[in-house]
Amino acid sequence: MAAAPAVANQSQIEWKGSLPEKGRVGILLLILTESSFFAIFVVAYLFYIGKSLNGPYPKDVLSPPIINTICLLSSSITIVFAVRALRVGSIGTFTLWWLVTLALGLEFMIGTGLEWQELIYHDGLTISTNLFGTTFFSLVGLHALHVTIGLILILFVSILTLLGYMDRRYAERTEILSWYWHFVDAVWVVVFTTVYVIGR
Amino acid sequence: MAGSIEQRIPLGAEGAVSLPLLDRIHQWVVTVDHKRLGLMYIAGGLVFFIVAGLQAMTIRLQLAIPNAGIVPPDMFNRLMTMHGTTMVFLVGMPILTGFFNYLVPLMIGARDLAFPRLNAFGFWLWLFGALLLYFSYIGGNGLYGAGSAPDVGWFAYAPLTERAFSRGNSTDYWILSIFLTSVGSTATALNLITTTFTMRCEGMTLRKMPVLVWMSLVVSFMILIVLPPLSAAQVMLLLDRFVGAHFFDTQAGGSAVLWQHFFWIFGHPEVYILVIPAFGFASEIIPVFSRKVIFGYEVMVAATVAIGFISMSVWAHHMFAVGMTPAGNAFFATSTMLVGVPTGIKIFNWIGTMWGGKIRFKVPMLFSVAFLLQFLIAGLTGIMLAVAPFDWQLTDTYFVVAHFHYVLVGAIIFMIFAAVYYWFPKATGKMLNEHLGKWHFWLFFIGFHLTFDTMHFAGLHGMPRRIYTYQPGRGLDTLNLIETFGALVQAAAVLCLFVNVVRSLRSGEEAGNDPWDAWTLEWATTSPPPAYNFVEQPVVRSRRPLWDLKHPDDPDSKYE
Numbered sequence: 153m154a155a156a157p158a159v160a161n162q163s164q165i166e167w168k169g170s171l172p173e174k175g176r177v178g179i180l181l182l183i184l185t186e187s188s189f190f191a192i193f194v195v196a197y198l199f200y201i202g203k204s205l206n207g208p209y210p211k212d213v214l215s216p217p218i219i220n221t222i223c224l225l226s227s228s229i230t231i232v233f234a235v236r237a238l239r240v241g242s243i244g245t246f247t248l249w250w251l252v253t254l255a256l257g258l259e260f261m262i263g264t265g266l267e268w269q270e271l272i273y274h275d276g277l278t279i280s281t282n283l284f285g286t287t288f289f290s291l292v293g294l295h296a297l298h299v300t301i302g303l304i305l306i307l308f309v310s311i312l313t314l315l316g317y318m319d320r321r322y323a324e325r326t327e328i329l330s331w332y333w334h335f336v337d338a339v340w341v342v343v344f345t346t347v348y349v350i351g352r
Numbered sequence: 353m354a355g356s357i358e359q360r361i362p363l364g365a366e367g368a369v370s371l372p373l374l375d376r377i378h379q380w381v382v383t384v385d386h387k388r389l390g391l392m393y394i395a396g397g398l399v400f401f402i403v404a405g406l407q408a409m410t411i412r413l414q415l416a417i418p419n420a421g422i423v424p425p426d427m428f429n430r431l432m433t434m435h436g437t438t439m440v441f442l443v444g445m446p447i448l449t450g451f452f453n454y455l456v457p458l459m460i461g462a463r464d465l466a467f468p469r470l471n472a473f474g475f476w477l478w479l480f481g482a483l484l485l486y487f488s489y490i491g492g493n494g495l496y497g498a499g500s501a502p503d504v505g506w507f508a509y510a511p512l513t514e515r516a517f518s519r520g521n522s523t524d525y526w527i528l529s530i531f532l533t534s535v536g537s538t539a540t541a542l543n544l545i546t547t548t549f550t551m552r553c554e555g556m557t558l559r560k561m562p563v564l565v566w567m568s569l570v571v572s573f574m575i576l577i578v579l580p581p582l583s584a585a586q587v588m589l590l591l592d593r594f595v596g597a598h599f600f601d602t603q604a605g606g607s608a609v610l611w612q613h614f615f616w617i618f619g620h621p622e623v624y625i626l627v628i629p630a631f632g633f634a635s636e637i638i639p640v641f642s643r644k645v646i647f648g649y650e651v652m653v654a655a656t657v658a659i660g661f662i663s664m665s666v667w668a669h670h671m672f673a674v675g676m677t678p679a680g681n682a683f684f685a686t687s688t689m690l691v692g693v694p695t696g697i698k699i700f701n702w703i704g705t706m707w708g709g710k711i712r713f714k715v716p717m718l719f720s721v722a723f724l725l726q727f728l729i730a731g732l733t734g735i736m737l738a739v740a741p742f743d744w745q746l747t748d749t750y751f752v753v754a755h756f757h758y759v760l761v762g763a764i765i766f767m768i769f770a771a772v773y774y775w776f777p778k779a780t781g782k783m784l785n786e787h788l789g790k791w792h793f794w795l796f797f798i799g800f801h802l803t804f805d806t807m808h809f810a811g812l813h814g815m816p817r818r819i820y821t822y823q824p825g826r827g828l829d830t831l832n833l834i835e836t837f838g839a840l841v842q843a844a845a846v847l848c849l850f851v852n853v854v855r856s857l858r859s860g861e862e863a864g865n866d867p868w869d870a871w872t873l874e875w876a877t878t879s880p881p882p883a884y885n886f887v888e889q890p891v892v893r894s895r896r897p898l899w900d901l902k903h904p905d906d907p908d909s910k911y912e
Contacts, residue, residue: 167554171549171550171551174467177545178467178542178546181541181542181576184577185538185541185580186580188577189583192585192617193584196588196599200605279591279595279597280597282604282605283604283606286598286606287599290588290599
């Protein structure tokens with residue numbers, strides 16, 4: 153608010169410095185609540201394994217998307233490189249790693265799209281085919297939705313960067329965005345284990 | 353709007369009065385001020401309280417005598433569904449969110465919540481979500497002519513909610529409404545926790561926060577963890593209804609019991625989400641009107657945290673009748689009894705606070721004392737229902753209805769009334785009339801006991817819940833007539849409150865900054881507080897900063 157006092161004394165500055173930063177607390181809480189949301193879909197998936205009344209069954213049609221997984225998980229590393237570069241103010245390095253992150257994320261979405269196309273048009277598995285289709289498309293789709301949201305945000309930052317608006321003052325915000333991206337990756341580890349390891 | 357700072361920052365009520373009506377409405381619509389949003393939440397909640405109250409009155413009139421024929425059976429189903437959904441999501445949640453919104457920043461000496469625009473977003477999401485539920489009265493028919501409002505009960509058991517059994521769109525409006533209001537609540541919870549962790553004024557360590565702020569913290573964490581299961585289940589139900597998924601479709605191998613688990617994982621902690629704020633109000637009001645510090649602050653906080661944890665592992669006590677394994681029954685019966693321990697500790701703490709105090713029986717204190725009594729009884733019938741065989745006998749009877757209304761009305765609504773009388777002077781600058789308030793209290797107290805005490809006996813006599821009529825001569829006639837009479841008395845009491853509010857706003861006695869001689873920071877600023885709350889950022893040395901200010905010779909900070 154505009155009416156803040158003009159002078160803040162030393163003890164006040166020290167006190168404020170001892171409190172955590174708003175954005176970090178906020179994103180951690182968002183991750184907490186999203187985890188709870190995902191957990192229910194994972195529970196539903198595990199609960200319905202082997203309960204489909206008709207095919208196709210997971211072992212017939214699913215193959216682990218290894219390349220997709222490698223891309224998504226390594227994008228978590230590249231985004232760390234990007235934020236570190238921004239913290240020391242080297243915009244060029246930041247731009248490079250940031251765009252690599254964007255590309256890796258896009259690859260994941262394209263890979264998921266191709267997998268779904270195969271499942272739907274070749275194997276005849278849709279969300280209404282059986283319980284496997286219901287739980288598979290909702291869980292993987294929910295994760296893909298979160299990747300898409302992350303990609304839109306990353307794309308937004310990319311555009312601002314290419315237009316020349318990015319500098320080290322925004323390192324903290326970029327860091328917070330990267331935490332969301334790490335969360336999306338961590339969820340993929342759980343989804344991958346549930347769907348392609350336990351469920352197959 | 354260009355102009356000086358004074359023009360751009362509305363200075364509470366005085367600043368707003370001079371503006372034309374349209375500008376004033378515009379200010380409320382675009383506001384991001386936590387106090388205005390808090391008041392809008394509370395006002396919205398009170399409007400829906402009237403609506404849900406009228407629904408309850410209709411239900412009670414229908415049940416007053418056997419075969420009354422006031423409403424047809426299908427309309428009765430809609431009434432009880434709308435009454436339950438409205439009371440939980442459109443009355444309890446917004447009023448409690450509203451109080452936290454209003455009080456938490458003031459109590460921790462902050463200027464606003466951490467994310468003011470997110471706060472406004474949450475409110476509007478809640479409001480339009482709420483309107484969506486009531487839009488089903490207009491748009492719920494769809495093309496089928498199959499009912500104009502949801503009629504699936506507030507916990508909407510599958511597979512009744514599937515397309516085949518709930519045609520038309522009324523159930524869809526129910527789903528969307530709950531989904532949206534839940535997202536709004538989640539946003540507010542995130543905001544409250546962030547505010548509490550990052551914006552406390554100088555000197556206010558976590559152990560010096562008012563108890564109400566601790567309660568807000570625990571409730572907000574619970575909201576973040578248990579509301580998403582409900583939202584997730586609603587998404588699954590939408591997928592079932594619109595794209596042919598089979599989550600709860602028993603014909604395709606789906607499980608109706610899974611819905612029950614998902615719903616009650618949310619549904620039981622929800623009771624604590626609603627009642628813990630009531631504990632918070634009691635923990636602020638009882639000390640001030642007993643003229644003593646709260647007894648056992650640390651234990652109080654620890655008990656609340658314990659309740660938060662334990663309450664997340666009791667949900668299936670709503671499902672004893674489903675036929676779980678003996679191990680499952682034993683686990684959920686035990687955990688349910690366990691949650692009674694920290695709750696009992698709190699009751700002793702409040703009694704310990706009153707013990708030897710100079711008690712002033714003002715209206716907020718009257719409601720608080722009644723809350724103690726009624727919450728104790730509600731807890732005891734809860735322990736009875738936790739015994740699985742006892743629950744098999746009485747599940748889905750009026751005994752259960754009596755039990756949860758003892759919690760929701762006897763504890764929560766009573767404490768909401770106490771909080772309204774206690775903080776109304778702060779929010780408006782006017783006192784509520786004490787005389788009319790006493791009428792409100794005694795009528796509501798008597799009406800409450802007439803209605804809900806007798807319901808226990810109707811339940812023990814075997815009256816099932818959710819029936820729209822019953823046969824004469826089965827021992828239920830007199831009990832039901834008394835219940836309906838009690839409901840009318842309660843309605844008269846609520847009328848007293850609204851008359852009181854309107855009269856006070858018009859010509860109430862001026863409150864001043866600190867009418868109750870209280871100790872927490874919200875009483876340090878003006879009534880109503882300016883948009884920026886505090887001219888100077890306060891510095892706190894103890895749990896009762898205003899006591900320290902009023903008694904510099906004997907400050908609390910010496911003893912804590």
